[in-house]
Amino acid sequence: MRKLFVLLIVVGVLVGCGEKQLSYSEVTIDQVNADVKSFIDDIETSEEPEGNGIYMFNETEVKRYLYLNRDFLESGKGFGDVEIKTDEDSIQIYLQENDEPTEDEYKLYNITLDRTYEYMQIFKNDEETHFQLIGL
Incomplete structure (x- = not known):
């Protein structure tokens, strides 16, 4: 019985470590590194005209930050859900207003x-748009 238990633990660890999974979560500016903070600060202090409020910071090939500011919202709307889908060679990010x-000034994922x-x-x-700016 003990050998079976040990075998189950080993298999569980191997399965858990084998495959990477796409994940995303909302974070605050206090939870990110100085490069991301600087990117966001540059956006918010820029004198360029308002854009669509959708920004991406590429920290590494697989680690990204999606930043939405109030320019993303139409008047009287709020930040809604985010959903990410993938297929063979592409990733699709779906952003919704509600x-x-x-009261939120931004969303950061x-x-x-x-x-x-x-x-x-x-x-x-559900309508395709573009990133206002992508930073590295």
Whole structure:
């Protein structure tokens, strides 16, 4: 019985370590490194005209930060859900607004990819759009 238990633990560890998974979560500016903070600060202090409020910072090939500021929102709207889908060679990021006005000034997401992708698409309310700026 003990050998079976040890075998199950070993198999569980090997399965858990074998395959990378795409993950994303909301974070605050206090939780990111100085490079990401500087990127966001440059956006917020820029004198360029307003854009669409969608920004990406590429920390590594598989670690990214998605930053949305209030320019993303239409008047009277709030930040909604984020969903990420993938296929063979591309990643699609779906961003939604909701009808509830928000007090939030921004949304920041830490994205860890499971591998590199050839293409990346971004959608706002199910319509394809673009990144205002991508930083490295």
